[in-house]
Amino acid sequence: MFCNGLRNLSEIGQKIASRGFHTTAVNDQLHLLSRLRVVDNSEIGKRAMAEGKPPKIFHVYNKTGVGTIGDKVMVAIKGEKKKGIIVGCKQTQQAMVPKFDSNNVVLIDDNGSPLGTRIHVPIPNLLRTILRKKTIAKGADYTKLLAIATKFV
Amino acid sequence: MSNLVLFQLRKSTVALSAISKLNKTHIEIQFNFKYLVGQLSQRLQSTSSQVVVRENTKREQKRVVPPNYRHIYPEFLPDPNMEFRNSVREKLERTDMINRRSRIEIPEFYVGSILAVTSSDEHAVGKTTKFVGICIKREFCGLRANFTLRNVVDNLGVEIKYEMYDPRLQRVQVLRLEKRLDSELLYLRDADPEFSTFPFDMDAEFLNEGAPVPVNPLKVNLRPPPWYARWERLQPKGAIIPELRGRRKEKSEKWLEKFSEPWEKYDLMKQYRKTIPEEEQDSIYSDIYSELHQMEIASKKLKRKKAFVKPKKTG
Numbered sequence: 181m182f183c184n185g186l187r188n189l190s191e192i193g194q195k196i197a198s199r200g201f202h203t204t205a206v207n208d209q210l211h212l213l214s215r216l217r218v219v220d221n222s223e224i225g226k227r228a229m230a231e232g233k234p235p236k237i238f239h240v241y242n243k244t245g246v247g248t249i250g251d252k253v254m255v256a257i258k259g260e261k262k263k264g265i266i267v268g269c270k271q272t273q274q275a276m277v278p279k280f281d282s283n284n285v286v287l288i289d290d291n292g293s294p295l296g297t298r299i300h301v302p303i304p305n306l307l308r309t310i311l312r313k314k315t316i317a318k319g320a321d322y323t324k325l326l327a328i329a330t331k332f333v
Numbered sequence: 334m335s336n337l338v339l340f341q342l343r344k345s346t347v348a349l350s351a352i353s354k355l356n357k358t359h360i361e362i363q364f365n366f367k368y369l370v371g372q373l374s375q376r377l378q379s380t381s382s383q384v385v386v387r388e389n390t391k392r393e394q395k396r397v398v399p400p401n402y403r404h405i406y407p408e409f410l411p412d413p414n415m416e417f418r419n420s421v422r423e424k425l426e427r428t429d430m431i432n433r434r435s436r437i438e439i440p441e442f443y444v445g446s447i448l449a450v451t452s453s454d455e456h457a458v459g460k461t462t463k464f465v466g467i468c469i470k471r472e473f474c475g476l477r478a479n480f481t482l483r484n485v486v487d488n489l490g491v492e493i494k495y496e497m498y499d500p501r502l503q504r505v506q507v508l509r510l511e512k513r514l515d516s517e518l519l520y521l522r523d524a525d526p527e528f529s530t531f532p533f534d535m536d537a538e539f540l541n542e543g544a545p546v547p548v549n550p551l552k553v554n555l556r557p558p559p560w561y562a563r564w565e566r567l568q569p570k571g572a573i574i575p576e577l578r579g580r581r582k583e584k585s586e587k588w589l590e591k592f593s594e595p596w597e598k599y600d601l602m603k604q605y606r607k608t609i610p611e612e613e614q615d616s617i618y619s620d621i622y623s624e625l626h627q628m629e630i631a632s633k634k635l636k637r638k639k640a641f642v643k644p645k646k647t648g
Contacts, residue, residue: 268489275479275499276452281490281522301489305456332457333464333491 208270208283210247212237216255216285219267220296220328225287228257235264235285249277250310252322255285262287262295265311265325267303278304278333292320294328302331398618405441406625407471408478408497409617410609426475427617431624433498438632439505444468445513445549447531448482450495451504461503464493465533469518483521485530490522508537512548514570523560524553524572539640542633 210216215234218225228235235257240247247253247266255264264287268280284303287295292315303326311322403410409430411423442448446468454462466482469492473479478497483490495502508531521529528551540547554573555564558581564574565585577585597603609617 273494275494275496276454276501277493279492279494284489300487302486302491305454305462307456309456331487333462333486333493 207272210237210251210253210266210269210271210283211240211245214247214283216253216264216266217282218257218264218287219284219299219301220286220294221298221300222287222295224258224260224262225296231258233258235262249273249304250307250314252288252314253285255287257287263290264288265322267299267307267325268301277306278302286325288322288325290320292322293324297328299325299329302333303329305332308332398615398622402618402622402625403614404443406618408474409621410474410614411617412474413607413609423475427621429476430498431621433500434625434628437502437505438628439497440507440632441546442468442480442505442507442510443512443546444471444516444518445511446507447509447535448480449504449506449508449535450482450493450502451506452495452499452501453503454501463533465508465531465535466491466493467518467521467529467531469521469529483518483529485526488526490526490529506537508535510538510540510546512546514548514550514552515572517569518571519561520555520564520569520572521553523555523564525556528553 214237216237217234218229225235235255237247237253238256238261239254241252241254247269248271249266249269251266253264253266255262264285266283267286268278268282268284270280270283273279280301284301286299289295308323308326311325315322409427411418447465448468449463449465451461451463453460464482464484466484468480469483470481471479472481476496476498479494480497481492481494483492485491550571552571552573555575557575558577563585564572565577565581566588568574576582
């Protein structure tokens with residue numbers, strides 16, 4: 181009898197765990213294990229996107245752990261660790277800050293120079309100021325990313 | 334008789350007299366009230382027709398505000414929710430809005446119109462940016478009023494929310510004035526990108542003065558789910574929802590059967606709670622009518638000046 185009850189309980193638990201819908205509103209936050217879209221023309225990024233295996237965040241370099249425009253992230257891409265800068269978010273933004281239809285990332289190396297040579301989507305104007313502030317003198321220079329952008333909104 | 338008994342007797346007589354007095358006054362009050370009501374009703378009956386006529390004429394005299402102001406300037410009307418009402422704040426906000434409008438022309442536009450917004454941007458190279466897009470949402474009232482523009486740039490959907498009375502706005506231009514079938518076009522996020530793609534160098538289209546705002550009956554094709562919202566339940570008029578399959582189709586049908594409220598449009602109380610009564614609208618708009626009207630005239634004059642091209646001498 182008792183065993184039977186337990187089995188029933190576990191069945192219910194499985195059903196709850198496997199339900200295919202959200203119980204809360206989607207807020208599109210970028211945190212651990214969120215998928216991103218690589219928008220530069222770096223070789224590894226292009227191959228990952230073509231194979232349908234977009235990069236996954238496994239660290240956000242800020243104190244909240246939630247990535248927004250201009251935040252540096254560590255991503256797992258094609259079995260490698262790469263750093264990237266978030267250049268566009270799907271999440272609802274404040275007034276005058278653009279909101280994009282996808283979560284975009286540009287891959288960079290440790291010095292802050294991008295792996296690709298071209299970004300083929302618009303990036304926010306706001307990024308100019310943010311990246312300039314984040315750049316460390318005689319350290320990583322993130323503003324190189326702005327030079328390869330094609331369009332600002 | 335002992336003293337005690339005397340005392341008690343006196344007490345009771347005093348109490349009795351008090352009660353009788355009270356009753357008397359009560360009766361008197363009642364009588365007076367009845368008399369007054371009777372008098373009033375008689376007077377009302379005699380003059381009711383006159384009063385009605387006078388009120389009507391007053392209203393007609395008062396009604397200088399065009400009835401379409403609630404569509405052109407919806408953000409001047411306060412939130413109908415009583416929790417958010419504060420008459421003093423509303424009045425102050427209205428004066429602030431008028432002051433801002435005297436600086437920048439915020440034209441008439443609707444959800445579905447195509448706008449170009451030039452704003453000062455400290456992050457941009459030339460310190461100003463221009464964004465063109467279709468207005469997909471218009472929210473809030475007072476100084477918090479905002480609208481959202483959407484465009485597809487380089488195959489990527491971009492949306493920017495602007496606050497209407499933001500001092501950073503430099504110019505708001507309506508490139509195409511029209512309405513769509515819905516009050517919110519958020520389904521464009523799940524539609525083909527061609528429906529929200531507009532060139533940044535688009536020219537403003539000309540609409541005749543005084544002509545009604547055209548309604549664009551365009552229906553957009555939605556991509557198959559996943560979607561931003563459950564459009565199969567919300568059923569927007571301007572979207573063609575693709576055939577759903579399997580469990581989702583069953584669920585949506587069941588939901589519509591169970592929760593759809595076809596009587597909602599006849600629910601007068603619901604409508605009343607969602608809107609500001611006409612009398613209140615009149616009083617609000619009549620306060621600011623003269624200023625708004627002056628601005629309209631000035632902008633019309635400017636437009637005519639711009640539209641007029643001096644003929645050149647040939648030959």
